[in-house]
Amino acid sequence: MNSLKAFTDYLLLEKNYSALTVKAYTKDIESFSEFIKIEFDSENINQVVYVQIRNWIVALVEQGLSNRSINRKISALNTYYKFLLKIGALKTNPLAKHKALKTSKKVQVPFSKTEVNAVLDDFVFDQSFEGVRDKLIIELFYSTGIRRIELVNLKLSSVNFQNKTLKVLGKRNKERIVPLLDSTLKTLSEYLSYRKGLEQIVDEDILFLTKKGAKIYETLVYRIINDYFSKASSKVKKSPHILRHSFATHLLNQGADLNAVKELLGHSSLAATQVYTHNSISELKKVHIKAHPRSKK
Template sequence: MFIKEFIDYLLLERKYSVHTVTAYKTDLMSYVVFYEKEYDQKDISKSNYAQIRSWIVSLVDGGVSNRSINRKVSSLKAYYKFLLKTGQIDKTPLAKHQALKVSKKLQIPFSNIEVDKVLNGLVDGEDFKSVRDRLIVELFYATGMRRIELVNLKINNIDLLGKQVKVLGKRNKERYIPLLLSTVVTIKRYLELRTEVVVESKNPFLLLTEKGVKIYETLVYRIINRYFSEASSKVKKSPHILRHSFATHLLNEGANLNAVKELLGHSSLASTEVYTHQSVAQLAKVHKQSHPRNKK
């Protein structure tokens, strides 16, 4: 089936993260299970589009969202492209497949007031947990980094003197993001308290749990969700929305789209442009308030 070879290709040649590669493998195995059950075969490299289409239909019938189905099919498409590239097949069964339609969900960022409310609520806490949680909120809002990027931050990624942080993004691409002076102050205080939970441990990661081990993604999500639930009535309260807020607020203040793209670690402007709708809304507000014709 060449699945192992495909996984090695993603890890070693494409330099995808372990997290991303695991997602690819999970999607592929989902089809392998279906293929074996329905057609009594295991080698999906010999599958055809009609069989894949049956799998897609079964996913729809099972209540899987179009967005999730598209992701699974995208993983399968990448697998067949790999087989095509390595000469294992002469054509991909998904060559003419069209993705299912997905309704675009508007990601509503937190307002400046909501972010300030959360940070002001954390300013008085001087214990390890309070300072760590404040640092997590500050890092997301001050840098716009992804959740997995924050989790994987190491102490030596922080340059306090230069007021910047080195972030390892998708495909192991490095980028440097400036740090606010207030965030530098919080980092210094956190590092002082950090020695209380690690003692003799040589854990290189910046953010730790109260037990002195590396923080994990679900805990980061719970932290953001908990604090912003107290400050915001928005439906979605997650690290991604805080990253979204970082980008939107910069654009609202006149930041260059290309600059925001680099800060976010996007590979193309198309990914960054999703945030511009908020800037357009801000411009419309300014236009309405300032245009002389609107004053008549």
């Protein structure tokens, strides 16, 4: 499928999409191609009509996929067809009039400051490579708001002790500089000392490693956050993203500028950052009622 190869090259080289995103897009398009081949005996997804895509959507619903997941798959397909229009390989987009399936807005409940402090201040981390590494991971998530994949891909060269900053490679390979707290730098120095003491190091340039010296992986990072916060929080979801959410919410609650938080999070638009403001609005209401001279009337 030459057009698919051209599409993936376009996403990687021109749009600067991450390899992970391109892989997901490719998987979705290949999945649709397989469906068309089986259901309609067609080898070419460039010549489909909307009814055929609609049948795929119905099949995905019957498989038990959520509307959110289905929308992501259709979005990948739509991006592909838009690319074909762009290069003149297609005259009309079969998804031009498609409307996304309705999804319920998930309210992400952040950890409270008490819960975060219970983990970072009250919990006794093992004085070992893994113990100090785990503490640093938690501190970095909460003090910088970086994404899980961004943390996994951090390199030793990402840290600048002199400037007290961290260079983060975000979505679409966009770099941003994030300030580091003195307390985080202290834990970072401690971790690097333990890191040097590992028997072997496979991935020399990577910051976070497993005890076997290999690059840390996303599921392990998730497990670390979930395990430690299970001891301090009764919330259903305990993940790196919730820590990122907590970082943004707590900054906004303390009066941080929305644009500044947007830059720290690596968002491309304010709309993405505004999802974190619902908690800060409730805090503002409390302040407003407590401080306004007419609130008692």
